[in-house]
Amino acid sequence: MSLPLLAELPATFTALVSRNAQSFRAAVALQPELTVEDWSADRWAQFARVAAASDFVLEQVVRDPAMLVDLAASGELDRAFAPGELCTQIAAAAQAAESEDELARNLRRQRSRQQVRIIWRDLTRQADLVQTCRDLSDLADASIDQAYNWLYPRHCQQFGTPIGHRSGQPQHMVVLGMGKLGAVELNLSSDIDLIFAFPEGGETEGVKRSLDNQEFFTRLGQRLIKALDPITVDGFVFRVDMRLRPYGSAGALVLSFNALEQYYQDQGRDWERYAMIKARVVAGDQVAGAQLLDLLRPFVYRRYLDFSAIEALRTMKQLIQQEVRRKGMAENIKLGAGGIREVEFIAQAFQLIHGGRDLSLQQRPLLKVLSTLEGQGYLPSAVIAELREGYEFLRYTEHAIQAIADRQTQMLPDAELDRARIAFMLGFADWPSFHAQLMHWRGRIDWHFRQVIADPDEDENEEGEVIVGGEWLPLWEEAQNEEAACRQLQDAGFADPQKALKQLAGLRVSPQLRAMQRLGRERLDAFIPRLLAQAVEHADPDLVLERVLPLVEAVARRSAYLVLLTENPGALRRLLTLCAASPWIAEQITRFPLLLDELLNEGRLFSPPQAPELAAELRERLTRIPEDDLEQQMEALRHFKLAHSLRVAASEIAGNLPLMKVSDYLTWLAEAILNQVLALAWRQTVSRHGQPKRSDGSLCDPGFIIVGYGKVGGIELGHGSDLDLVFIHDGDPQADTDGAKPIDSAQFFTRLGQRIIHLLTTQTNSGQLYDVDMRLRPSGASGLLVSSLGAFERYQQNEAWTWEHQALVRARVLVGCPQVGAAFEAVRARILGQARDLPKLQAEVSEMRAKMRDNLGTKLSAAGTAANAFDAGVPFDIKQDAGGIVDIEFMVQYAALAWSHDHPALLRWTDNIRILEELEQAGLMPASDAVLLREVYKAFRSAAHRQALQKQAGVIDAEQFVQERQEVRRIWSQLGLS
Missing domain, CATH: 3.30.460.10 (Beta Polymerase, domain 2)
Known part of the structure; x- marks a missing residue:
């Protein structure tokens, strides 16, 4: 998505821009070596646009006009940086420092310079959203890493080099960037969420009083934060937030890899899984950092389908909504309804649920995740298009809000001037037209969010919440006597209510259920009423229950599967339909519950790829x-x-x-x-x-x-x-x-x-x-x-x-x-294609077929050749008995061997249908016979497929396909086979 530029500066900003231009020119005049007289009309038009929108940029360039003049002269305002170019500039600034105070000062001045450049390019639309976010994230990465690289050797000089107890190797810190930094999605005035870690315990070496590695890296972490976070006369580099670390503000500032792994394994909470999706090594030891992320990946991405993540995200969203209401933040475009966070929740719901198995979802940038959700068929293209466009509109709006004063806020402003500025930056003539578009996108995002995250028990009628299948809850919980339960089952359409009740009772006392923990039992109690409510919608609910309850029992200990079906009524409906139609499918899903994932996407389920x-x-x-x-x-x-x-x-x-x-x-x-x-x-x-x-x-x-x-x-x-x-x-x-x-x-x-x-x-x-x-x-x-x-x-x-x-x-x-x-x-x-002796070939093919019939055919009817071969109650083996599939296959094979010497087209194909077509085309078989054999062959195979899906042998009643079998035998004889 790209935003339009208004062709002309609205009159609202004329006086403001004029004052700001005068202030800038006055600042330039105080430094004789500077000049802006050679600036083009386009450059001044850009200045007017930026000066109208951003008090922050104006303040920076008035305070330090040389910075803007240099940015313009170097061309840095007009081009994207090459990979590593921004880091090189930050590194030069850091390496020039002689003291920690000078390091802090140099980094802050570099931040101001880069921030002016990034906002300028954003507001003049020379950089799109992805480029702006990447520049901001690169700025943070380079600032953290260069500060660390400056501090680490000096820290070692003071306290010794930390050595790993197990490896005996020098240790470096690993800095994980979380949230928007981790996803390379920083906004214009974002703080940075960090977690500090180090590979292994040990002590420092090279000084008289050694330090424990934990203490060494804690002190180093404090110095690193001090280099970045405090506000000085030069501003700040980035506000650092360490609250995502284990135990939050009360926890140790830095932990070893083992301690981190142990914490997330034993105590990691759902919101920490959500946060860890975007974790990325932004500074320090990249190799060790990759090992750390590998250690933590099983905590984030479960190897099974994890629909419990939906409930966790739903709970988080409810807490956010309560906070929004309490603080009156409905106008917050990040946390309010239809805001940025809801798009993130949608994407991360799919990542947490499916990411353990679908590795393509193990990504950090939200826009790339959305593309994957579309490409892999998790969400329709139209939904993804709306989410992407709405998200980009919100992010541009967020940048506009923050560009005004470099403040970390996502609240829509009240002041008329700031409202006019935001509308202008987003390409709208006025606030009402901008606000209408904003509310459109928030409405669409909120609607999609509800489809993915909303509680399936929520019913927006006036009666409040209704539990789906609630009428079956007393029966499942044995809150009514057997007679009443049987009557309810019978009234709902069960042919044998006592058997159904017995099956439910058997499930209730099964070893798997007795071993379930409280949470799993709660999930089962929520699921069974839904199952019964949908089962009675089928023509044969007895059959549905009989085939699905073994699956329920099989997955009871892995109750995330029950959550999947509870959360997705459509998936449950498709499960019951398929199990009712085919015991083979029911058995496959029972043996391999991971197949339940396939039921989520109806379009994909019923449209296998080419x-x-x-x-x-x-x-x-x-x-x-x-x-x-x-x-x-x-x-x-x-x-x-x-x-x-x-x-x-x-x-x-x-x-x-x-x-x-x-x-x-x-x-x-x-x-x-x-x-x-x-x-x-x-x-x-x-x-x-x-x-x-x-x-x-x-x-x-x-x-x-x-x-x-x-x-x-x-x-x-x-x-x-x-x-x-x-x-x-x-x-x-x-x-x-x-x-x-x-x-x-x-x-x-x-x-x-x-x-x-x-x-x-x-x-x-x-x-x-x-x-x-x-x-x-x-x-x-x-x-x-x-x-x-x-x-x-x-x-x-x-x-x-x-x-x-x-x-x-x-x-x-x-x-x-x-x-x-x-x-x-x-x-x-x-x-x-060899020429063959046809009588000999006929004899050998007939002999082999006779052996197969004797060994594999139906004994009761002499493999379909006895007088009772067409009698009711006598079995007919679709494949092996006379007139069946193998007879047709043998005729086709005989024909190919007999005649391909003169008709090589018979060898072009390997399937019976197309070889029969070639026999017809070559005039080697009457068209009527070739057509008949093709149709009969397909009919037999269809019957065999149906038997397989019903988990039955390929045997049917001999009363079926009587004429077809007789015709096959007739053609068999006409070919000289016996």
């Missing part, structure tokens, strides 16, 4: 995790898979995704995960052994592909499908890798394959990624885990059975080296 977005999202998640943190990488991969699998299932249930799209999404998900798993495994294996080589001596990078067979190869993955994989490389098996611990390439690729399987199949807290089946590799379970491309071709050419060539029809490169992938496709085409 393949490129999937890959980009996973890549972005993993780039935020340290490369050596394998545990967190594996958890991130698993959570990603769980979350997106749930989205696909939810979209399928909602009717947003047809069958083919469901398989597409699940396959894209697997490919995105495999791509990252291969990258992780490659990096880990190369770090140990170096890179393998090809036969021409070039390095493999990676020279490796993962080939998918079966469902993943045919882009037909379903819910819970395993992955049929084959690993292939093009390295020289005899050549060694180029690392410190070299091994031959064959060993390298075997270890790479083992690493990939380990990453995919290891059980963690979030389960495993996929079951992996490697039996389709050359020679099956007895063969090498990873084959060279040459060995793979030789095996396929000379040793593979017909059923292995059938499997190759559905083989597809999933991820890996493009060159090796292209070579594999060429090998596949050569193998499958």
